[in-house]
Amino acid sequence: MTVDVAGAAAALQAADDILILTHRRPDGDTTGCAGALCRGLRQLGKRAFILENPEITARYAPLIAPCYSPDDFSPQYIVSTDIAEEKLFSDNAEPYKGKVDLVIDHHRSNCGFGRKNLIRPDAGGCAEVIYDVLMALGVRFMPDIAECVYVGVSTDTGCFKFSNTTAHTHAVAAACLSAGIDGGEINRVLFETKSRPRFEMERIVFDTMEFYEDGAIALAMLWRADIDKTGADLDDLDSIASLTRQIEGVQVGLTLTENADGTVKASARTTKEVDASVICKKVGGGGHLRAAGASFDCGMEEAKKLILQAAREQYHAAR
Amino acid sequence: MTVDVAGAAAALQAADDILILTHRRPDGDTTGCAGALCRGLRQLGKRAFILENPEITARYAPLIAPCYSPDDFSPQYIVSTDIAEEKLFSDNAEPYKGKVDLVIDHHRSNCGFGRKNLIRPDAGGCAEVIYDVLMALGVRFMPDIAECVYVGVSTDTGCFKFSNTTAHTHAVAAACLSAGIDGGEINRVLFETKSRPRFEMERIVFDTMEFYEDGAIALAMLWRADIDKTGADLDDLDSIASLTRQIEGVQVGLTLTENADGTVKASARTTKEVDASVICKKVGGGGHLRAAGASFDCGMEEAKKLILQAAREQYHAAR
Numbered sequence: 001m002t003v004d005v006a007g008a009a010a011a012l013q014a015a016d017d018i019l020i021l022t023h024r025r026p027d028g029d030t031t032g033c034a035g036a037l038c039r040g041l042r043q044l045g046k047r048a049f050i051l052e053n054p055e056i057t058a059r060y061a062p063l064i065a066p067c068y069s070p071d072d073f074s075p076q077y078i079v080s081t082d083i084a085e086e087k088l089f090s091d092n093a094e095p096y097k098g099k100v101d102l103v104i105d106h107h108r109s110n111c112g113f114g115r116k117n118l119i120r121p122d123a124g125g126c127a128e129v130i131y132d133v134l135m136a137l138g139v140r141f142m143p144d145i146a147e148c149v150y151v152g153v154s155t156d157t158g159c160f161k162f163s164n165t166t167a168h169t170h171a172v173a174a175a176c177l178s179a180g181i182d183g184g185e186i187n188r189v190l191f192e193t194k195s196r197p198r199f200e201m202e203r204i205v206f207d208t209m210e211f212y213e214d215g216a217i218a219l220a221m222l223w224r225a226d227i228d229k230t231g232a233d234l235d236d237l238d239s240i241a242s243l244t245r246q247i248e249g250v251q252v253g254l255t256l257t258e259n260a261d262g263t264v265k266a267s268a269r270t271t272k273e274v275d276a277s278v279i280c281k282k283v284g285g286g287g288h289l290r291a292a293g294a295s296f297d298c299g300m301e302e303a304k305k306l307i308l309q310a311a312r313e314q315y316h317a318a319r
Numbered sequence: 320m321t322v323d324v325a326g327a328a329a330a331l332q333a334a335d336d337i338l339i340l341t342h343r344r345p346d347g348d349t350t351g352c353a354g355a356l357c358r359g360l361r362q363l364g365k366r367a368f369i370l371e372n373p374e375i376t377a378r379y380a381p382l383i384a385p386c387y388s389p390d391d392f393s394p395q396y397i398v399s400t401d402i403a404e405e406k407l408f409s410d411n412a413e414p415y416k417g418k419v420d421l422v423i424d425h426h427r428s429n430c431g432f433g434r435k436n437l438i439r440p441d442a443g444g445c446a447e448v449i450y451d452v453l454m455a456l457g458v459r460f461m462p463d464i465a466e467c468v469y470v471g472v473s474t475d476t477g478c479f480k481f482s483n484t485t486a487h488t489h490a491v492a493a494a495c496l497s498a499g500i501d502g503g504e505i506n507r508v509l510f511e512t513k514s515r516p517r518f519e520m521e522r523i524v525f526d527t528m529e530f531y532e533d534g535a536i537a538l539a540m541l542w543r544a545d546i547d548k549t550g551a552d553l554d555d556l557d558s559i560a561s562l563t564r565q566i567e568g569v570q571v572g573l574t575l576t577e578n579a580d581g582t583v584k585a586s587a588r589t590t591k592e593v594d595a596s597v598i599c600k601k602v603g604g605g606g607h608l609r610a611a612g613a614s615f616d617c618g619m620e621e622a623k624k625l626i627l628q629a630a631r632e633q634y635h636a637a638r
Binding site: 159160161162163164165166167168169170171173174175177178182183184185187191192193194195196199202203206207215246247248249 | 478479480482483484486487488489490492493494496501502503504506510511512513514515518521522525526534566567568
């Protein structure tokens with residue numbers, strides 16, 4: 001059953017002993033949502049907890065860890081926040097599959113696995129939806145709640161930079177700052193700080209980057225031995241493929257990553273003039289207009305020749 | 320004479336044949352302010368132009384160049400936007416010194432060099448003040464005006480990341496997006512695109528960066544021969560000193576730049592634990608708590624020894 005903000009608020013108003021779930025590889029939005037909702041419900045006098053997320057990182061732990069449910073808690077009402085499908089439940093949330101009372105989300109792909117479902121694909125961050133629900137519940141927007149909402153909204157929109165940022169996103173951010181949080185300091189930690197492994201990975205991208213076609217094509221090579229030396233994890237590698245495209249004049253950014261088994265992953269990122277999916281289809285891969293990929297088992301140097309040839313062809317075809 | 324938003328709007332309402340000035344080394348805020356104000360005044364049926372800025376860059380030219388005043392224009396009312404003092408007038412604005420009718424600005428240091436002065440230091444971008452004035456004038460907030468305001472606000476606040484971002488900043492951004500502009504695409508151009516020289520400069524910082532004290536101190540060396548090879552201009556070098564501090568764990572980021580005359584500029588950037596000004600005072604320089612500098616005429620290697628020694632001492636003193 002689909003509900004609107006008022007419907008979700010009414011359901012929460014009627015509920016108690018509430019358990020809130022977050023998704024695997026928890027990010028700022030799912031933890032911000034859960035943290036804000038739990039604190040808001042408690043302000044209304046309800047017993048509410050967040051299920052421990054075993055994959056939580058140091059950065060987002062303060063948002064949810066203080067609200068973790070004790071062992072003897074018997075939840076009567078289950079809420080999921082920012083979880084697109086039950087497959088994304090953390091392992092310890094297994095028992096709640098098929099038992100979610102209220103789904104609050106913003107993923108278009110969410111088919112509504114709860115008894116009630118508030119899904120708003122127009123929201124840049126799911127935390128925007130949580131904000132609306134909290135307001136409908138009459139929760140006072142205290143700084144601890146505002147900080148959770150702000151982290152959710154800002155991380156999911158690239159600090160208001162991405163195209164998913166709407167007027168509503170900015171209105172929610174305005175409310176958060178009005179509540180008295182230190183947005184500048186939060187953003188410094190979230191957006192101006194790089195891990196050492198991430199820094200080392202960027203150094204490799206910068207060091208290996210070569211330019212072709214008068215700077216319209218850039219190519220970086222991430223050799224396994226170099227990756228291993230940095231100690232980079234999946235988070236550190238996240239979005240590294242987009243670095244090549246950030247340079248002025250680059251229309252096709254290619255990144256080759258040597259996997260542990262010797263196979264090679266190629267990522268293509270393009271500006272709107274060139275279709276990345278066509279480039280990757282030429283070498284057996286595929287993807288989207290601006291972001292596509294392909295796999296090779298012929299080694300890095302041969303993969304470089306093949307993807308570069310495909311990129312050159314498509315670059316000239318697009319002119 | 321100090322005026323508020325209503326006072327500035329009334330003055331503009333009574334004026335005609337208006338010329339708008341922008342500051343030297345024009346940025347997104349001064350050009351966004353002038354572009355929005357000029358277009359808004361024209362919507363009200365007034366004759367309004369922007370004085371050509373000889374230093375305009377390709378990025379911001381579209382905001383003001385279409386509104387440049389023709390040679391035979393005889394302005395009756397002069398407005399300056401985002402200009403903190405008359406020293407910052409472009410050379411061709413020389414004749415208007417002492418003759419500005421209305422100053423609209425957000426710099427705290429602005430002492431009010433106009434006949435009337437609307438100065439709001441609380442505004443993250445001066446374009447926020449322009450927005451308020453346009454609303455007071457009853458201007459319809461069309462996309463071309465909204466785009467100017469958005470560029471002003473977003474560039475001056477680091478895309479809503481810096482601590483000068485307020486609830487009002489976000490409210491103005493919300494109005495801009497509601498007007499129908501493509502914020503995502505504007506931000507891609509403004510914040511996700513690096514010039515090749517800037518990229519090459521960052522590569523040098525990354526390549527030369529060394530870590531001391533278990534990663535708490537980072538030091539980068541920008542040799543003149545390397546800088547010259549990149550073709551970097553002042554814009555490309557802007558804020559390069561802050562890169563060292565962005566790495567997790569770094570409390571003191573040092574950048575040494577070799578000047579054309581062989582002297583060396585040292586920049587220190589610190590997190591809140593360490594006082595950058597104390598480090599630089601030890602070697603004859605000075606500055607602020609988190610950003611300070613010093614000059615050397617002993618060559619790069621000797622300067623490195625001296626500033627590093629000072630940083631180490633202060634780092635340990637602060638623990």
